[in-house]
Amino acid sequence: MNITSIFRLLSYAFVQRALIVGLLIAISSSFLGIFLVLRKYSMIGDGLAHVSFATVALALVLNQSPLIISIPIVSLASLLILKLSEENRIGGDAAIGLIASTSLAIGVFITSVSNGFSVDLSSYLFGSILIIAQSDVYLSLILTVLIVSLVLVFYQDLFAMTYDLDYAKVSGRKTKRLNQLLSILTAITIVLGIRVVGTMLISSLIIFPTVSALRLSNGFKSTIVWAVIIAIFSVLSGILISVTLDFPTGSSIVLINAILFGVISLTMKLKGGSA
Amino acid sequence: MNKLLEVRNLSVNFGRVKALDDISFHVEANDYLAIVGPNGSGKSSLMKCILGLIESFQGSYVYWDDLQREDIGYLPQRSPNQDKHFPATVYEIIQTGITNKKIDRKAMHKAIVELSRKLGIEELLNQKIGTLSGGQSQRVFLARALIHKPKLLIMDEPTSALDPTFRDEFYQLIKQLHDEEGVAIVLISHDLSSVNQYAKNLLYLDQKVVYFGSVQNVCMSEALMHQIGPQATAALCQVENHEHHIHL
Incomplete structure (x- = not known):
């Protein structure tokens, strides 16, 4: 594989769509990742990915666009997880477990009773750039602009809440509304991300760039900047490797993230940093 | 003297346990009120009710004299986030005390630098919050509580995690703030002699x-x-x- 053949691949519309959507997912997931990781809500991505599996199965049975079906249902599921975890009787991890396992069961049930799908369901489980349509690119662009804008508008409030929830409440910030906003934005990111990395691996896009960035930075804003850089690099290089070497897209992206995390952690340890 | 805060017949139950029973008192403008009592006497529960952290209680509290929730500064007992690797600088933490989204960035920066100079933490502004000592952290959280110029400062046993030499210095600082800027103080403590x-x-x-x-x-x-x-x-x-x- 030489440079010429890589440029030839880049001229294909499906590769261009994958790179654009991948870039947008990298930005939105890394913008949200720091708030979820530091608040110990990392696994919400995994739980919502299970829900999105069920919604994709439902959309394929109904012959509808998975994005249109998934976004409202996964958003509602994220609010339900939040509601259950706010009740003292159920912890956040248990709430995620309840919703995730129930959704997976529904997804498997729908798959087994349906007469087969026109699109391979495994494309959504493990990600495939072949399933990204032009309409997905436009929708991803709109939703990413929405996610980034809302995070920037409420940045100070989200940061205050992430560091010290009690102080955020005391200072008059609407923490319940902010939590709901964060949950819905996470749900949207998960749904967007399953096209590229799949439901099984999407949570890693939220977790990996942030935990790698945490080892490189002292400040909150600079951690977000590093997370965005790491996410963009891993997603774009993962897609290109996947296209050129015919590797699965999702696992290529996750493995690059894992390697980056290992290299950064080791480097910082050798330097006597925080890793 | 004008009342800032009035608590009327406030009671709190945790299950069958009564934490607070029919509490009434008030805080006046320019007041310095110490709330004392033994462990488990309900001091922290009372504070949490006033600050809106406990929502289920009987009775009421009223903010007088146009006092808003945003006019209250709050200093916790110790660093509220125990994650030593939390990626936040001292500057970023102080900034969370500002809730007014319309504030000019230059004015905000100037206010943070001036207040941190006054509290002796100016050189720490770019340091990671988790790397500070207990005394330095309390100064940072005091700066966070004061940056929006509160009318009322509520402190929950603010020196319990500090060494005795810093305690006196800390209370002198609060006294100075109270005297010079007229901030009303509510101090929760069980340390009668020094507080x-x-x-x-x-x-x-x-x-x-x-x-x-x-x-x-x-x-x-x-x-x-x-x-x-x-x-x-x-x-x-x-x-x-x-x-x-x-x-x-």
């Missing part, structure tokens, strides 16, 4: 209000003597004597 020498009024709590009034009259309270015994009352009276000594 209450600065307070004007005292609320002694033991699930119920045992005493609420001026520090100078505390020795005259038979209810307090009966409730806490002669030894503890003597400790409070020493505070009174100290007050006289300071004024003389």
Whole structure:
């Protein structure tokens, strides 16, 4: 594989769509990742990915666009997880477990009773750039602009809440509304991300760039900047490797993230940093 | 004197356990009220009710004189986030004290630098919050509580995690703030000897209000003597004597 053949691949519309959507997912997931990781809500991505599996199965049975079906249902599921975890009787991890396992069961049930799908369901489980349509690119662009804008508008409030929830409440910030906003934005990111990395691996896009960035930075804003850089690099290089070497897209992206995390952690340890 | 905050017949139950029973008191503008009591007396629960952190209670509290939630500064007992690797600089933490989204960035920066200079933490502004000592952290959280110029500062045992040498310095700093800028203070503590020498009024709590009034009259309270015994009352009276000594 030489440079010429890589440029030839880049001229294909499906590769261009994958790179654009991948870039947008990298930005939105890394913008949200720091708030979820530091608040110990990392696994919400995994739980919502299970829900999105069920919604994709439902959309394929109904012959509808998975994005249109998934976004409202996964958003509602994220609010339900939040509601259950706010009740003292159920912890956040248990709430995620309840919703995730129930959704997976529904997804498997729908798959087994349906007469087969026109699109391979495994494309959504493990990600495939072949399933990204032009309409997905436009929708991803709109939703990413929405996610980034809302995070920037409420940045100070989200940061205050992430560091010290009690102080955020005391200072008059609407923490319940902010939590709901964060949950819905996470749900949207998960749904967007399953096209590229799949439901099984999407949570890693939220977790990996942030935990790698945490080892490189002292400040909150600079951690977000590093997370965005790491996410963009891993997603774009993962897609290109996947296209050129015919590797699965999702696992290529996750493995690059894992390697980056290992290299950064080791480097910082050798330097006597925080890793 | 104008009232800033009034608590009326406030009661809190945690299941079948009564944490607070029919509490009434008020805080005046330019007041320095110390809330004291033994462990488990309900001091922290009372504070959480006033700050809106406990929403389920009977009775009420009223903010007077146009006091808003945003006008209250709050200083916790110790660093609220124990994650030493949390990626936030001192500057970013102080900034969270500003809730006014319309504030000019330059004005905000100037205010943060000036306040941190006053509190002796200017050189720490770019440091990671988790790397600071207990005393340095409390100064940072004090800066966070003061950056929006509160009318009322509520402190929950702010020196319990500090070494004794820094305690006196800390209370002098609060006293200076109270005297020079007229910020009303509510100080929650069980450290009678070192804390209450600065307070004007005292609320002694033991699930119920045992005493609420001026520090100078505390020795005259038979209810307090009966409730806490002669030894503890003597400790409070020493505070009174100290007050006289300071004024003389």
